[in-house]
Amino acid sequence: MLFSRSYGAIKEHPNRTIYRSPKPVLVPDGPLECHGTVDNVVFPTGIDRRDDLGATDRFDIYYGMADDRIGVARLHVPATLPRGIAADYS
Numbered sequence: 106m107l108f109s110r111s112y113g114a115i116k117e118h119p120n121r122t123i124y125r126s127p128k129p130v131l132v133p134d135g136p137l138e139c140h141g142t143v144d145n146v147v148f149p150t151g152i153d154r155r156d157d158l159g160a161t162d163r164f165d166i167y168y169g170m171a172d173d174r175i176g177v178a179r180l181h182v183p184a185t186l187p188r189g190i191a192a193d194y195s
Contacts, residue, residue, distance in 0.1 A: 107182070131168060131178060141171025150175070 109121040133145045151167040164180045 130180070131166070133171070137174055137176070138170040141173030143172035146171055147176075 106122050106126070107124040109123050131147050131149060133139050133147045138147050139145050147168050147170055149166050149168045153165045153167070154161065155163040155165060162182050162184070164182065166178045166180055168176050168178060170176045
């Protein structure tokens with residue numbers, strides 16, 4: 106899910122859902138994610154927007170793998186989101 110946020114003078118509520126993917130974005134796939142203390146489990150633990158690289162659409166997502174390791178995934182958010190999947194649950 107993508108949530109609203111504040112942009113300069115425009116203040117929005119971060120609890121407003123602006124997009125929800127129809128499919129999971131992060132799923133256990135590789136052997137380090139599928140075998141460990143708890144098999145077949147991945148869970149995000151942090152997100153880092155990579156403004157420092159001049160890539161405001163790039164996010165690094167740090168996540169737990171099988172309750173045994175930490176991994177990082179890269180996410181690029183397009184300038185426009187697919188139609189018909191936006192949601193506002195506020």
